[in-house]
Amino acid sequence: MTLQTFQDVKITSIIIALFVSVLVDAQHEEGYCLAKDPEPYLRFSSKTAYEFVYGKEKYEPIPHCKPRQVWVLARHGTRNPSRPETRNLQSLVYVRDMIIRNHEERHSGHLCKEDIENFKTWQYNLTEDEHQNLTIQGWNEHKFLALRLKSKFKEILDMPYSPEKFTITTTDTTRTRLSAKAFVEGMFGPDSNIEILPANNTIIKVYKGCPVWIEEVDTSPEAFKEVTLFKETSLMKEATANISRRLGFAYNLTFMDLHNMYMMCAYSKSWDYYKTSPWCAAFTKDELKLMEYVRDLWYYYKSGYGMDINLKVGCPAVRDIMERFTRLANNDESEPNGVFYFTHTTAVNSALSRLGIAKDPYMIRHDNYFNVSKRLWQTSLIGPFMSNLQxxxxxxxxxxxxxxxxxxxxxxxxxxxxxxxxCSFKYLKEKLASIVDPSTCNNKFCFKSSANQLSNHSFILSVISLLIILKTVYRFI
Incomplete structure (x- = not known):
């Protein structure tokens, strides 16, 4: 090889290297393109579409065994956002316009052209009047669940409805009542005329009539301190900065901004499985996992193992299983073939916790994110829309x-x-005996004891009496 040839080759190599470098830089600048991703991340905690996570394995009958009862505790199907969520998501219209302006006028964002085009066509048309309504997908989720159950357990479920053979109970909300109605259509046909009366009983909605739980968990900032602490970690701060730059903002967005975008991403995928939501493009897959962890922490302390009181909330459902199954073991013919409860996330999660399902050998906290990446408590898998325990x-x-x-x-x-x-029922009965003992497994924990109430009452009377005495004395001073 001559010197000239060598130099020509060297120059050519440098040109190719520069071209590749520019190409890589351009791709890096453009960033992740959701619209081109054939395998997007689809787990969004409690807003995960049931279609993405439910078990599709073929059911294999158990040799020498016949089903006698199917007991189901099910969350309602996919729904619309709540009133506060609707107001928050409507604010994204302004954020959407800013993102498009950042990219097209300021040239400061890093989304690909396809994702920007998706932002241009995105609209949010839901009103507060439609809050928490069951969606078409939510209706179909319950209808097809019923069809699958009837197919698996034909011997006891494939028959006309009668109140002796089937118990169907729902909470008094539109989304659970419609979920139950959709389930009934799948189980007994579209012409079935079955009246389902809502009942806020101690099995399917203990927590709502539980002042102690509401005080200690639902309305207590202390119960959710791990969520608050995680939002302040360097991981979340770095993610916030990266997302803000990716969308073209010269300042950091707030966590509420990120939360609204995440929820819009999640709802969009649950409403339309096959449509790409531009709001999902705001996040990388790792960032979606961070947002998912925020929700896992939230439910871990609101309805899971993070608070002992949640196990008490879940106990009546477990007791109902064991009492019914005990009667069946004793050949009691009065038990129905199917028992179907329609409720909410908290009821299902707390029942799972009381049974010890999806329990990790460690606590989930704000400071062990990387150590719990393989945790069992993943609400995307255990608590999606229409989560159900059978x-x-x-x-x-x-x-x-x-x-x-x-x-x-x-x-x-x-x-x-x-x-x-x-499981051997004998084994289960021994394992859960102390848990479902009627003397402890009830809703009495929800109410402060009469002794405490009397003590508080006496204290108030004492204070009032002291004030009266002081007022009297003051008159004579």
Whole structure:
């Protein structure tokens, strides 16, 4: 090779290297393009679409065993945002306009052209009057769940409705009543005329009629301090800065801005599985996981293992399972074939916690995010829209006569002490005996004892009496 040839090759190599460098820089500048991603991240905590996470494995009948009862505790299906959420999401119209302006006029953002085009066509048309209404997807989720259950357990579910054979109970909200109605349509046909009366009983909505839980958990900032602390970590601050720059802002957005964008991303995917939401493009996959963790922390302390009182809230549902199954083990023919409860996230999560399902050997906190990446408490998997716990009681002719299997979102629960999910009822009864004891497993914890109330009453009377005495004395001074 001549010197000239060598120099030509060298120059050519430099040109190619520069071209590649410019190309890489351009791609880096443009950033992640959601519109081109064939496998976007689809887990959004409690707003995850059921379609993305439910068990689609073929059901295999258990040899020598026949189902006797199907017990289901189910959250309502996909819904619209609440009133406060609707107001917050409507504010994104302004943020959307700013993002487009940042990219097209200020040339400061890093979203790809396709994602910007999606922002241009995005609209938010929901009003507060439609708050928390069940969506079409939510209706179909329950209808098809019923169809699948009827197909799996034909022997006891594929029959006309009668109140002796089926117990159907729902809370008194539109979204749960419609979820129950959709389920009934799937189970008994579109022409079935079954009246479902709502009941705020102690199984499906303990927490709402529980002043102690409302005080200690629902309205207590102390209960959610781990969420607050996580928002202030360097991880979240770095993510906030990166998201803000990606969207073209010269200042950092607030966490509420990020939360609104995340919720719009989540709702959009639950309403339309196949449509790309521009709001999901605001986040990388790692950032979506951070936002998901915020929600995991929230539910861990609101309805999970983070607060002991949540286990008490979930206890009546577990007690209902065990009392019904005990009667079945004793060959009580009065028990129905199907028991179906329609409720909310808190009820399902607390029941799972009382059973010990999705329990990690450590606490989930603000400072151990990387150490709990493989945690069992992932609300995207255990508590999506229409999350449901199924307990199936079997009568068997070989081995243990009475057996039980749990399903969570139609996945077999590999319950501790059971054989690949199939449990001896005798074992379960012994394991849960102390938990479901009627003397402790009830809603009495929700109300402060009469002794405490009397003590408080006496204290108030004492204070009033002292004030009267002081007022009297003051007159004579």
């Amino acid at each position: 307990a199936i009681f079997y009568k068997c002719t070989e081995g243990e006569e009475n057996r039980v299997m749990f399903f969570l979102n139609e996945h077999i629960v590999n319950y501790e002490g059971c054989d690949v999910g199939l």
